[in-house]
Amino acid sequence: MAALQEKINDKSMRIAVIGLGWMGLPTACLFAETGFKVTGVDIDLKVVKVINDAKSPIPEPTVDAMIRRNVESGRLKATSNIKQAATDNETIIIIVPTAIDENRKPDYSAVERACREIGKGLQVDSLVVLESTIGPGSTEGFVRELLELSSGMNAGSDFSLAYSPIRATAGRVIKDIQSYPRIVGGFDQRSLETASALIGSIVKEKIIKVKNLRTAESIKLFENIYRDVNIALVNELAILCERLGVDFDEAMQAANTQPYSHLHSPSIGVGGHCIPVNPYFLLEKAEEQGVDLRMVHLARKINDNMYTHSIRLVSEALRACGKKLRRSNVALLGVSFRANVKETRLSMAKTVNNALQRKGVSMRVYDPRFTVEELKALGYNGFSSIERAVENADCILITVGHDEFKTLAPSKIAFMMRRPAAIVDCGHVFDPNTVEKEGFIYRGIGRGTWTK
C-alpha cells in the first residue's frame, strides 16, 4: 500500500480509464490535468482516434481544451487494447455503460466484458476501481469473481478493489466531479485507503469513506431514485393544479421557502442515461430480497406516462383554437433530455414527437443546440431556425427549457403561425400573461388554462 500511496503523492502512478464516454473521458482528463500519465481505453475505434487526434468526441464544456493540452504533452493517450492497458498501468478505473434490457432488467454486459479483459492483463498489487452505476453487491460479487477468474489472483491479497460512483450530470461533468463530495467503498481497508487517496487527487471536496462496497453502490441509486420519486410526485401535483386553477410554479416556489420542502419542476417525463434506468438496478436486488419497492415502481410508471399529459395539453390547446390534433402542424422546440445540454439519450421529446406523429400530426422540430443534420439523424423533421420551424404551425410545444427559448418573444413569432395558434409550455419558459396578450391559447404543465 505504501508504494501505491507514494506513487499517488508524486503522481507517478499510471492510470488506465476503461470507457471514454460522458463520464470516463472527463475523469481521464482530470487525472491527466493533475499530472498523472493516463491511458484511456475504449472499444469504439472512432472514439480512440478522435482522442488521439487531440479532439473531444463529446460536447462537454472544457473537455476539448483538456484533451488538447494532455494529448499534446503526452499525459493522455487512447487505445482499444484493454488487456495491455491493464498490464501497463497500476490503477484501472472502469467507467463503461450499465443499462437495462427490453424487460427492464439490468444489463451489465459491458462491465462483465471489461472485467474479463482486465483480468487477463492485471498485475499483482494493482488497484481496480469500478465507477459505473450498478446494483448493490455487484462489485463484491460478479466483478470480483470475473477479475479473479481471468487473472488467477485474489482480491484483497493480490490486488485492491474499490467502488466509487460518479456524481455528475452531462453539461457540467468536470465541475461536478471536482466539487461534489465523493463516495468510496473498498473490498478491504487497503483498497479503501488507496482508492480514496487516488480519487481525492481530482476532487476538491471531501471523500466519504463508507463501510463497504454495497453501501457505496446503494448511495448512487438512492440519489437518483430520490429524484425520480420527487419528480413523479410533482408531476401528479402539477396535473391536479391544472384542475384546481392553482399555478404549480408559484406554489412550488413558495413551498420551497420552507427548508424541508424540495419540490422539483414538473416535466414531460424523465430522460437521460441515469434516472429512468438506475431504479431498475435496485428493484432487481429488492426483488431478490423479497422486498417490494412500491414507490420506486410507481414513480417509474408515473414519469414514463407523463408524456401523454403533454399530448393532452396540445390536443386541448388546439381544440380551444377550434382545431383538431389530426392534420395539425406542431412545432416541437427542444430535443435534449434536460435544459441546456446537448444530450438526447432516453429523451422524452422523442417519445412525444413519435406519439404525435402517430396521431396524424405534422411535426416540425428545432433545437438551438443541434444542427438540422443532427436533428434529422436523430429521426426528427428538423429545421435550422426557430422561424422556419414555427412557420405555419398551429401550435408550439416547448418540451425543455433551454435558455435560448427564454429570450424568445411571442410577439415576434405570432404572425408566422396559422392563427388562431397555441403555445404549450412544458419547459417553464414563458410568462403565460405575455403569451395570452399576443392572442395565443396558452397551456403549461401545472398551469392548464391560464386564468389570472
Ligand SMILES: NC(=O)c1ccc[n+]([C@@H]2O[C@H](COP(=O)([O-])OP(=O)(O)OC[C@H]3O[C@@H](n4cnc5c(N)ncnc54)[C@H](O)[C@@H]3O)[C@@H](O)[C@H]2O)c1
Ligand atoms: N451520463 C451520466 O449523466 C452519468 C452520470 C453518473 C454516472 N453515470 C454512469 O457512468 C457509467 C458510464 O456512463 P457514460 O454516460 O459515460 O456512458 P457512455 O455511453 O457515454 O460511454 C461509455 C463508453 O464506454 C465504451 N465502452 C462500452 N463497453 C466497453 C468495454 N467493454 N470496454 C471499453 N469501453 C467500453 C463505449 O464505447 C463508450 O465510449 C454508467 O454506469 C452510467 O450509469 C453516467
